[in-house]
Amino acid sequence: MRQKILIINDSSLEGRIMLDLLSCQGYHVNVARNGHEGLSMARSFDPDLIICDLVLPGLSGLELVNQLKEDLSTKKIEIIFASGSNNKEDKIEAFKLGAFDYLLKPLDYDEMLMRLELALRYKRSIDKLKRRETIIRADSLRDFLTGLYNRQYLDQKMTEELARVKRYGNTFSILLLDIDFFKQINDTHGHLIGDKILIHVAGRLQLKVRSIDTVCRFGGEEFCVIAPETDITGASHLAEKLRKILGQEPVAISKELMIPVTASFGIAEYKGVDDTIQSLLERADRALYNAKKKGRNRVEIN
Numbered sequence: 001m002r003q004k005i006l007i008i009n010d011s012s013l014e015g016r017i018m019l020d021l022l023s024c025q026g027y028h029v030n031v032a033r034n035g036h037e038g039l040s041m042a043r044s045f046d047p048d049l050i051i052c053d054l055v056l057p058g059l060s061g062l063e064l065v066n067q068l069k070e071d072l073s074t075k076k077i078e079i080i081f082a083s084g085s086n087n088k089e090d091k092i093e094a095f096k097l098g099a100f101d102y103l104l105k106p107l108d109y110d111e112m113l114m115r116l117e118l119a120l121r122y123k124r125s126i127d128k129l130k131r132r133e134t135i136i137r138a139d140s141l142r143d144f145l146t147g148l149y150n151r152q153y154l155d156q157k158m159t160e161e162l163a164r165v166k167r168y169g170n171t172f173s174i175l176l177l178d179i180d181f182f183k184q185i186n187d188t189h190g191h192l193i194g195d196k197i198l199i200h201v202a203g204r205l206q207l208k209v210r211s212i213d214t215v216c217r218f219g220g221e222e223f224c225v226i227a228p229e230t231d232i233t234g235a236s237h238l239a240e241k242l243r244k245i246l247g248q249e250p251v252a253i254s255k256e257l258m259i260p261v262t263a264s265f266g267i268a269e270y271k272g273v274d275d276t277i278q279s280l281l282e283r284a285d286r287a288l289y290n291a292k293k294k295g296r297n298r299v300e301i302n
């Protein structure tokens with residue numbers, strides 16, 4: 001994809017020269033003739049870089065860049081100022097606003113191309129690092145085995161839900177579930193088969209919850225479902241549906257090995273402003289304990 005450059009210059013001749021020169025270099029180029037037009041085009045054209053005159057009709061280059069840097073949608077655009085002014089204060093202000101470079105007129109176009117390429121190379125490097133950082137951050141919130149969100153993400157999501165319900169007065173519930181007799185499966189068939197069971201359960205849960213729900217691996221053979229806008233009755237129906245789906249047919253490890261899987265569920269609903277992540281999880285865990293105590297493969301509430 002061609003990189004995009006916006007020229008903001010009130011000189012028709014200078015703007016045309018730069019347009020032709022940069023277009024010949026393979027860039028996608030647009031030209032704005034004043035500050036207000038430049039501001040509008042920066043938002044609609046979404047350029048990688050702007051070459052901006054310092055003195056412009058209506059809105060000066062410094063005022064224009066100040067507005068761009070305050071706008072989340074345009075603050076990452078690289079800026080190169082072009083000016084006939086060698087005023088020290090103008091240069092300092094330009095760099096304070098986040099300009100990458102400051103070129104003096106009359107422009108040396110070979111130098112301009114070199115500095116422009118440096119700015120774009122810098123932007124590509126920064127963008128690449130940010131994409132890598134995003135991937136690393138996303139991976140850090142995923143369970144390596146099942147691909148579900150992990151406990152760290154669960155805490156973040158529950159914090160968001162608590163803030164939302166405390167602000168707007170709604171409710172939500174959490175479902176804790178534990179695979180029944182999982183230790184026996186591991187002891188009998190080995191940990192690799194146990195891993196396949198965990199992956200199977202994670203996949204079933206992910207497929208059968210609602211789009212607004214969040215499924216996380218809580219740890220070991222335990223999973224957690226965050227159910228927004230769901231009271232204890234709705235959460236009980238959801239848990240019962242999931243319980244039946246998990247137990248309706250065995251997990252086919254091979255043609256010869258079919259392992260039945262069931263799960264026990266404990267549910268807790270948000271009760272008020274005194275509720276915390278810890279208190280909700282503790283109540284759900286007590287309900288889960290009761291489900292196991294009463295014979296497993298059942299749903300209990302707290």
